[in-house]
Amino acid sequence: MLKRIGTLGPMPETRWLDEEEQQTWRAYIWTNHLLWEALERQLQRDWGIPHAYYIMLVCLSESPERMMSMTQLASVTQFSASRLSHAMSRLEEKGWVRRVKHDEDRRTTMAQLTDAGFEALEKAAPGHVEEVRRLLFDRLSRTQMRQLHDVLVTVLSALEAAEQQDGDQAATWLRNPSSSG
């Protein structure tokens, strides 16, 4: 009967994955691995950047004046501040991006896509999209694609909620340090 309360116990029995879940999980890992490697390789080979950098360029290109603060960019890409800073330095060396100090709040740095960066992105996009299409969408029927979309959105909203909650917990812990005083 104790098993009934499951995760409430101090050392609950592990809820192992059943056969179907196991297969799904391994298919997920494997698919993701192959798909991601292929995309990374293509971008690295043709344009000398990892996919993460491509995302940064896309985000900037879609922003007014092709410009965002580092913090905003970190937020939309979900990268750490440090990762972003290092990445910006690399992209700056390539001349695809520049840092501009904000006038009013002199702490914030604006990341801006240069003209050269925009052109590079325009040239890189077709090959990348073609690869995504070839490896993923060309293989799926519309129905399958919509199923995938719905599943992803379901998982995603849960993940975002979980992250939000983690954030709240951290904030709560900061606001209410009852354990230390």
Next chain:
Amino acid sequence: MLKRIGTLGPMPETRWLDEEEQQTWRAYIWTNHLLWEALERQLQRDWGIPHAYYIMLVCLSESPERMMSMTQLASVTQFSASRLSHAMSRLEEKGWVRRVKHDEDRRTTMAQLTDAGFEALEKAAPGHVEEVRRLLFDRLSRTQMRQLHDVLVTVLSALEAAEQQDGDQAATWLRNPSSSG
């Protein structure tokens, strides 16, 4: 009318992603990013290893005598020989794995899970599985999970075929060097 022949032309028009595809793709990137980060962080925090190393340990644990040649392991994990070699060195330092020279073919090295490695894996597995369940399977109905599984298998088989084909092309190019002689 020329647009009709699409990819047959030398510089075909880019087949951009339509709205639904775009949304699906971004949901995919985003979901994957959050899910993967969470898993990596959990394994790194609790056990000091990346997910890739966990996979290696699992593969070894499921193999007879908890042992495979480096090449076999590289094949089932789909890691490069180099990546595997570096990873083995790290896991060796932790005492979770050992290298054993093969007697008959002295080129091949056998990778073996040590008892300590097996114990570590046994301890790490519940937390990892719990995380996978919490972040993914707990959010999905059986129907959704099966849809996801089917979509993944579809994409996966295509990816494997593509890779096979790339391999064949390379092999063909090697076997039939008509361009150089």
Next chain:
DNA sequence: CCGATGCGCTTGAGCATTCAACTACGATCA
């Protein structure tokens, strides 16, 4: 039996990322 070719694996350099400081600026409140 020996030279050429191929296989299995390792190595080292270079890049991306993380984590933990750290700097510099801004806001708040006494």
Next chain:
DNA sequence: TGATCGTAGTTGAATGCTCAAGCGCATCGG
């Protein structure tokens, strides 16, 4: 005004990965 705290971003060390080169063993053709 100035101490304190929070915010924005950078830096450097450590780790993991890729790519290219290399080393030793096996195999095959003469």
